[in-house]
Amino acid sequence: MAQKLHQPIRMCVVCRERFAQSTLIRLQCREGSLEPYGGDGRSFYLCLACVEHKKTSGQLARQCKSGATVVLMNRLKEIIVNDG
Template sequence: MKKSQPTRMCIACRSRHPQNTLIRFKQEDKEVVAFDGKGRSFYLCDMCVSNEKKINGLVKRFKQNKERFTKLLKELTTDVNACN
């Protein structure tokens, strides 16, 4: 019997995707960081990670430094792509 794939929602576009296709983050103090297995987290899809308008919205929502946040997104997307 095959297990069903967990489905999660992207917080930017609110669309549902298989969990293994999304990038997982968490907010630690005032910084958004890659999820390390502890605490509450949120997901972003590949479309929203590459969408400048969505990134600007997330920068405002989480009160982040835009350059640092976009650098983190690029690092994590390359890590995820390397794993797949």
């Protein structure tokens, strides 16, 4: 009813559910390393509920074309802490 018509909706790469863009974490991979979205290049979204999801490490590995899932997950938690 009171929902804004032009609020952008984006999909979480892990659960594939759609959310308002403003509620999602926007990430990108640069040279195999996970980073907060810096304004250009390819990015992807993760919802907060999926931070601890068992499929998240695999999705990050896929997005970053990296097998270092532990490093990627630690970096993800760092990004979230710094963001808040």
